Every structure is written in C-alpha cells, then in structure tokens.
Amino acid sequence: MASLIPVGLAGFGRYVPEKRLTNQDLEKIVDTSDEWIVQRTGIRERRIAASDQVTSSLALVAAQQALADARMSPEELDIVICATVTGDQPFPATACRLGLDLGAKRAGGFDLAAACSGFVFASQVAAGLIQSGQHKNILVVGAEILSRILDYTDRNTCVLFGDGAGAVVYTSLERAGRGELLGGSICMEGGAEGVLAQPAGGSRHPASTSTVEQKQHFMKMGGTKVFRFAVRVFAELVKNVIDRYGLDDIGVIVPHQVNQRIIEAAMEQLGMPMDRVFTNIDRYGNTSAASVPIALREAYEAGRLQKGKLVVMPAFGAGMAWGHLLLRW
Numbered sequence: 001m002a003s004l005i006p007v008g009l010a011g012f013g014r015y016v017p018e019k020r021l022t023n024q025d026l027e028k029i030v031d032t033s034d035e036w037i038v039q040r041t042g043i044r045e046r047r048i049a050a051s052d053q054v055t056s057s058l059a060l061v062a063a064q065q066a067l068a069d070a071r072m073s074p075e076e077l078d079i080v081i082c083a084t085v086t087g088d089q090p091f092p093a094t095a096c097r098l099g100l101d102l103g104a105k106r107a108g109g110f111d112l113a114a115a116c117s118g119f120v121f122a123s124q125v126a127a128g129l130i131q132s133g134q135h136k137n138i139l140v141v142g143a144e145i146l147s148r149i150l151d152y153t154d155r156n157t158c159v160l161f162g163d164g165a166g167a168v169v170y171t172s173l174e175r176a177g178r179g180e181l182l183g184g185s186i187c188m189e190g191g192a193e194g195v196l197a198q199p200a201g202g203s204r205h206p207a208s209t210s211t212v213e214q215k216q217h218f219m220k221m222g223g224t225k226v227f228r229f230a231v232r233v234f235a236e237l238v239k240n241v242i243d244r245y246g247l248d249d250i251g252v253i254v255p256h257q258v259n260q261r262i263i264e265a266a267m268e269q270l271g272m273p274m275d276r277v278f279t280n281i282d283r284y285g286n287t288s289a290a291s292v293p294i295a296l297r298e299a300y301e302a303g304r305l306q307k308g309k310l311v312v313m314p315a316f317g318a319g320m321a322w323g324h325l326l327l328r329w
Ligand SMILES: CC(C)(COP(=O)(O)OP(=O)(O)OC[C@H]1O[C@@H](n2cnc3c(N)ncnc32)[C@H](O)[C@@H]1OP(=O)(O)O)[C@@H](O)C(=O)NCCC(=O)NCCS
Pocket: 031, 032, 033, 036, 037, 040, 041, 116, 155, 156, 157, 159, 160, 221, 223, 224, 226, 227, 230, 258, 259, 286, 316, 317, 318
C-alpha cells in the first residue's frame, strides 16, 4: 500500500458580520435579561448578517483570507467543502456558489450538513482525500446565517445563536509547513430529531401554509437534553486524547463554542483548568459549523497555538452528531 501523505494547515481565515445584537437589544424583543443570558450561557452579544448577505457571502470573505494566508491562488484549489445547515438554499450546494465567487475554476465541491460538528467532519474528509493522494489542495469552510432560522419570539433559542464563517486551506504538510492534521473522530446517535432541529422544509414536513403558520421552519430545541449530552461527549472526546497522548502534550482545547457553562462543566469533569481552553462565546454566541474555525483563527491571533503541541477541537450538536479534530501545531 502506498504511504499516506501527511496533511498540514496552510492558511485560515474568519469573518463575522458587522451588526452586533447585544443582550440589551434582546431584552427589548423577548422576555429575557442580560443577567439571565450571561449567567446561563456566557454570551454578551452575537453578530447578525445584513439583509443583502447570504451564507456564501460570509464564506467568501473567510475563504479569501484563508487563501491569502496560505499564499495560494483560488485556481490551485481541487475541492471546496462548505459545512453548513443554513446554506444559500436547499440546493444547489452553497459550495458551488462559493467556488464560482472565489474563482476556484478547477475545483469540485459539495456541502456537508452535520450542524455544529460540520467543520470538524469536513476537515477529516479533506484530510482523507489529501492523505490518499487523490487531491492536493482543499478549502473547508464552516459558514452559517442562523439568524434566518431563529424565531425571535422564542427566548429558548434566539439568545443563543449568531452568524459567521471560518475557513481553512489544507494541503500537504510539506507545502503547508505547519499544523499537522493527526485525525479525529466522527460519531452519531440517531433518533434525536426532536431535540435540536429545523423540523420543516424537507421530505418529512414539506413547506406548506400550515408548516409556516406553526413556525416549523424555525429552529426548535430541548435545551436541558442538549446541555447534558454536550458536557458528556466533550469530556469523553478530550479524555480519549489525554489517554492516548498525555495531558502535557495538549497545548490548547478549541471547542465548539456552545455555551460557557457547558465548556466549564466539561473542563471540571476533566479536572483541567479553564486556561487550557480557548473561548470567544461572549462575542459571537453559538455559530454552529462556523464556531470552531472562527475560534481556531482567533486562538492563533491570540498566540494560543503552541508550536509542537496539540490543538484539540471537540464539536457536538444536532443529530446527535459529535466528534473531534486533532492538530499538532
Ligand atoms: C438553554 C439553556 C441556556 C437553559 O439553561 P438552563 O440552566 O437549563 O435553564 P433553567 O432550567 O435554569 O431555566 C429554564 C427556565 O428559563 C426560561 N428561559 C429560557 N430561556 C430564557 C431566556 N432567554 N431568558 C429568560 N428565561 C429563559 C425557561 O422558559 C424556563 O422557565 P420555566 O422554568 O418557567 O419554564 C441551557 O439548557 C443550554 O445551554 N442548553 C444547551 C443549548 C445549546 O447550546 N444548544 C446548541 C447545541 S449545539
């Protein structure tokens, strides 16, 4: 068997829309308070896309930054993968629009729908395609405009989420010269459709006057179940990495930015101090597939990626689907 080609991270970028929606703004829209939101979630504000922006427009800015960082032209890209659950439309894939807008003339592409785990899963698909020698340069973007599927009369959900995009360019480690992708995990547990979902608009509940009237095109969530699930799998995923590599090898944990309390509870279960984890949930809320790549770029800018040490990226969400990505910086 031919030997596998080591994969590296050549460049990464992030983009969040300019408009800020603060807790104080939300106090005027639903029955909530800044104090409740900060105590329960750690979120202070989130970004909201402008009315003329679509998911591919957010993805485009993040992707252009990632390509510039990688010193790679769009024509060099072989594959574009867009992880999203709020694409420009159900089909064609948002990746097709993104590839066109980028000028990725040679690239093939597709979307990957795994909610908050989308970026982590898509990165592992990209890694496999490069390792096998099938493709050389792959752009993975996590991009969401969750504000378009939120019901701003439902305080259970509308305070938690925001919009944004993060992008990474993967290539051979030899060309990238940094950030070796060591692999990860992809897990799921079906039968949890009611826990966290956008119920209508697919074959189960096609769009109709009644689905619109019943607000079934908005996100629905059972918060407590998701909370318990997220703490459990976050701790499990990181523990597996500790068992294999040892605690000292972990430079930083860059988790899905789900909720400050979930992150703190998982870190407590692991017996690890909070200075081992990077969070930006206070500024963006939960941006689903965009949260890990946005946080990864910001962790880098903050000097939190340590040379030679592991970056562990656990993610978890609707499905229930969860997994992790492991990088040696
Ligand atoms: C949603 C979440 C913050 C609620 O926190 P919690 O500690 O479970 O909430 P509590 O049980 O203390 O309180 C629930 C009460 O708060 C109320 N509440 C919910 N949202 C509120 C808001 N924004 N403002 C004020 N009150 C709110 C509920 O109506 C409920 O009231 P009731 O007891 O009168 O019915 C928490 O469950 C959570 O973060 N879950 C995970 C959600 C998530 O991250 N999903 C995405 C995963 S990818």
